[in-house]
Amino acid sequence: ISNFYRRIFLFSTDDSHFDVKADGVLMVNREVVLHKGHQTFFIHSWDSQGHKITIPVSVVNPEHHHGHHHGHQCGKHHDGDHINYNNQHHSTEVKSANHTEVVPVLQFPKSGGELRRRKRDWVIPPLNVPENQRGNYPLKVAQARSTEDRTRKLFYSITGPGADLPPVGLFTMDRKTGNLYVTQTLDREETPSYMFEIHAVADGAGQAEDPMEIIVNVIDRNDNKPYFTKEYNVNVAEATAIGTEVVRVEAKDDDEPDSYNSDVRYRILNQNPPLPTDNMFEINPVTGSIRVTGKGLDREKYPQYTLTVQAADLAGEGLTGQTQVILTVTDSNDNAPIFTQKSYNARVDENKKDVVVVRMIVTDEDEPQTPAWNAKFKIVSGDPGGLFTVKTGTNKQEGILSTANELDFERARKHTLLVSVENEIPFTPGLSVVTSTATVLVNVKDVNEAPVFDPKEKFATKSEDLAVDEVVVQYTASDPDTACKQKVMYKIMNDPAGWLNVDKDTGLIKVRRLMDREAPFVTNNRYIATIGAYDDDAVPATGTGTLIIQLEDVNDNAPIIEQREIKVCNKDPAPQLLSVTDKDGPKHGPPYSVSLQGMSKTHWTARMNDSRTGIILNLATELPSGDDSVIMRVADKYGLEQDSIIKAEVCDCRGEETTCFGHASNMPLIRGILGGSLLLVLVLVVLFVSLRKEEQKEPTSKDNIFYYNREQSREDDQDYDLSVFHHGLDNRPEVVGLSRQLISTDRQSPRFKKLANMYGRGGDDNML
Numbered sequence: 001i002s003n004f005y006r007r008i009f010l011f012s013t014d015d016s017h018f019d020v021k022a023d024g025v026l027m028v029n030r031e032v033v034l035h036k037g038h039q040t041f042f043i044h045s046w047d048s049q050g051h052k053i054t055i056p057v058s059v060v061n062p063e064h065h066h067g068h069h070h071g072h073q074c075g076k077h078h079d080g081d082h083i084n085y086n087n088q089h090h091s092t093e094v095k096s097a098n099h100t101e102v103v104p105v106l107q108f109p110k111s112g113g114e115l116r117r118r119k120r121d122w123v124i125p126p127l128n129v130p131e132n133q134r135g136n137y138p139l140k141v142a143q144a145r146s147t148e149d150r151t152r153k154l155f156y157s158i159t160g161p162g163a164d165l166p167p168v169g170l171f172t173m174d175r176k177t178g179n180l181y182v183t184q185t186l187d188r189e190e191t192p193s194y195m196f197e198i199h200a201v202a203d204g205a206g207q208a209e210d211p212m213e214i215i216v217n218v219i220d221r222n223d224n225k226p227y228f229t230k231e232y233n234v235n236v237a238e239a240t241a242i243g244t245e246v247v248r249v250e251a252k253d254d255d256e257p258d259s260y261n262s263d264v265r266y267r268i269l270n271q272n273p274p275l276p277t278d279n280m281f282e283i284n285p286v287t288g289s290i291r292v293t294g295k296g297l298d299r300e301k302y303p304q305y306t307l308t309v310q311a312a313d314l315a316g317e318g319l320t321g322q323t324q325v326i327l328t329v330t331d332s333n334d335n336a337p338i339f340t341q342k343s344y345n346a347r348v349d350e351n352k353k354d355v356v357v358v359r360m361i362v363t364d365e366d367e368p369q370t371p372a373w374n375a376k377f378k379i380v381s382g383d384p385g386g387l388f389t390v391k392t393g394t395n396k397q398e399g400i401l402s403t404a405n406e407l408d409f410e411r412a413r414k415h416t417l418l419v420s421v422e423n424e425i426p427f428t429p430g431l432s433v434v435t436s437t438a439t440v441l442v443n444v445k446d447v448n449e450a451p452v453f454d455p456k457e458k459f460a461t462k463s464e465d466l467a468v469d470e471v472v473v474q475y476t477a478s479d480p481d482t483a484c485k486q487k488v489m490y491k492i493m494n495d496p497a498g499w500l501n502v503d504k505d506t507g508l509i510k511v512r513r514l515m516d517r518e519a520p521f522v523t524n525n526r527y528i529a530t531i532g533a534y535d536d537d538a539v540p541a542t543g544t545g546t547l548i549i550q551l552e553d554v555n556d557n558a559p560i561i562e563q564r565e566i567k568v569c570n571k572d573p574a575p576q577l578l579s580v581t582d583k584d585g586p587k588h589g590p591p592y593s594v595s596l597q598g599m600s601k602t603h604w605t606a607r608m609n610d611s612r613t614g615i616i617l618n619l620a621t622e623l624p625s626g627d628d629s630v631i632m633r634v635a636d637k638y639g640l641e642q643d644s645i646i647k648a649e650v651c652d653c654r655g656e657e658t659t660c661f662g663h664a665s666n667m668p669l670i671r672g673i674l675g676g677s678l679l680l681v682l683v684l685v686v687l688f689v690s691l692r693k694e695e696q697k698e699p700t701s702k703d704n705i706f707y708y709n710r711e712q713s714r715e716d717d718q719d720y721d722l723s724v725f726h727h728g729l730d731n732r733p734e735v736v737g738l739s740r741q742l743i744s745t746d747r748q749s750p751r752f753k754k755l756a757n758m759y760g761r762g763g764d765d766n767m768l
């Protein structure tokens with residue numbers, strides 16, 4: 001009974017002559033008489049799962065040697081699977097298993113009759129040969145016998161794998177004796193069993209017995225060490241709880257599975273370093289599971305352990321194999337970042353956003369560049385207004401405190417902040433890790449601040465004809481620097497039309513030049529200027545304010561006729577509709593009135609249409625074809641008037657369809673004269689302009705040359721021939737532009753306005 005079974009099982013026999021001790025030794029209780037030459041009984045056993053195992057034991061006559069004496073031969077057979085033994089001899093001895101010369105006898109089953117028929121049921125028990133047997137080879141392992149050899153000479157032989165088939169000659173048989181030999185050591189791990197046939201032939205008579213099939217089982221010996229297929233390299237977090245499995249090792253053993261020879265047990269032979277204790281880890285001897293047992297895993301002190309683990313077979317008593325388990329202790333956040341300085345002093349200019357106040361360095365014992373090491377800062381107190389912010393520097397061990405908003409020296413000269421630092425991940429629970437803090441005293445530095453206008457935008461509504469030097473508005477600024485009182489002064493920053501003056505000391509804004517609602521810099525009646533206020537600091541700071549002047553309309557523009565030219569037939573002419581416009585606001589526009597001037601009165605009629613916004617001009621007498629100038633005086637609702645000159649091309653035709661076939665013969669002549677005198681006219685115009693500029697300072701009666709008075713016009717109708725003037729100018733558009741500008745500029749002069757008012761108030765005998 002093998003050690004393996006003995007170790008595990010309980011035994012019983014069904015024959016009271018025999019007994020199996022707890023250590024597996026089969027004992028004879030009292031004398032056994034083999035009445036039939038042999039005696040067979042069964043030994044029962046139960047495994048841990050309660051399965052019953054039954055093996056047959058045959059007690060035979062010692063004359064024929066003793067088969068099955070090794071105990072290895074007890075093939076496992078579950079209940080009911082019986083083995084028939086065929087031993088015809090009368091023998092009475094059970095021999096010692098250690099008897100070296102005793103080998104099993106392989107008896108050919110008895111020939112004939114019933115037995116032959118039932119041959120299939122006959123099972124020859126397997127032959128068990130231990131692997132790696134010592135001794136002189138060939139080793140005798142069994143003997144074949146046939147009862148036939150009593151009557152005649154028999155020869156024995158073997159065929160099959162291991163005999164005459166590969167591996168050829170591993171087993172040999174002595175022809176005469178039937179002795180079976182193994183010629184070299186067997187290896188169960190290589191080939192666990194062999195099967196071949198034994199033949200017996202009679203000398204000269206052929207086959208004496210049916211061939212007997214024999215199985216040779218190679219019995220395992222503990223000839224293989226347990227071994228590990230690898231080294232283990234695992235991480236163990238320093239915060240790992242006691243009892244946690246960190247790794248499970250496994251050894252292999254090539255000996256028979258589920259046998260004692262491959263039953264390994266694990267042990268930790270050595271722990272390096274043996275700190276803080278030499279049993280920081282334990283191993284389950286059966287499963288190989290390694291767990292943490294000791295306190296004090298600390299990456300910062302002992303970053304790595306090497307365990308030498310042994311596996312031993314025979315349940316820990318046999319051959320051994322080793323491996324290394326390398327345990328790398330990984331970081332847990334068991335160290336807080338700590339400020340290298342407990343307090344900081346910083347100075348920051350007021351009014352500056354996003355400036356660095358101070359950089360605070362921290363240190364952390366945890367693994368660098370990990371979330372357990374990276375610092376995270378927070379302003380704990382001292383900043384209710386959210387003036388500061390703290391960020392982590394790129395190296396993750398630095399807190400950068402900066403201003404999130406502008407500081408104001410005048411409101412607070414000092415700020416005392418408490419800043420704390422933690423890591424990106426929380427501290428490992430259960431440890432007494434304390435959050436580190438630092439105090440930052442921020443001193444605010446006063447800087448020169450620009451004066452501030454109140455309000456930022458100032459509105460003033462003024463008439464556009466507010467006289468020069470009249471006050472528009474007073475617009476003042478105050479200096480926020482309360483630490484040292486500064487003087488505030490004013491200047492014009494932007495005044496697109498140059499209309500304004502500001503008093504340097506008082507901020508009083510006056511008219512410098514006459515304003516004009518109709519000027520290009522005015523939109524929606526608004527003129528916008530920028531005023532500056534500056535202090536008397538060595539480096540003055542300037543603040544600005546916006547002045548918006550709402551200009552009230554004054555009737556300072558006379559209406560004009562838009563059309564410059566018309567064409568009419570000299571017979572049954574169609575009336576011409578001319579549009580009238582006035583640059584002033586609607587208040588100072590229509591209804592308009594019109595009157596013809598000078599020569600025009602004799603040839604033309606002019607009247608306002610029904611809405612009194614357009615002029616209906618009619619040729620009253622038939623004129624020869626050619627150009628004529630029509631002078632019309634147009635006045636607005638309040639009588640502000642101005643003469644407009646229309647060039648009328650009179651054609652030789654009838655009615656509305658104006659077709660011109662060349663002009664009267666005198667036209668080229670006129671043009672020639674005019675062309676020649678053009679240069680002279682230009683010189684006159686330039687002269688006229690310079691004269692007008694002079695006159696602005698010292699007005700004279702020359703004003704009346706252009707804006708002639710009615711009385712004069714009546715007397716000098718013949719001399720006043722603007723048509724010539726107009727005609728000549730029309731040939732040179734740039735000159736026309738110049739003349740219009742002249743007229744326009746001059747109309748705006750106060751003198752013109754005065755005149756205009758005078759005429760406006762005069763009689764209306766020339767108006768229609």
Ligand SMILES: *[C@@H]1O[C@H](CO)[C@@H](O)[C@H](O)[C@H]1NC(C)=O
Pocket residue numbers: 577578579580609610611612613614615
């Ligand atoms: C008068 O003439 C103007 C300018 O052409 C025009 O806009 C307006 O409609 C006319 N009114 C009437 C009532 O025809």
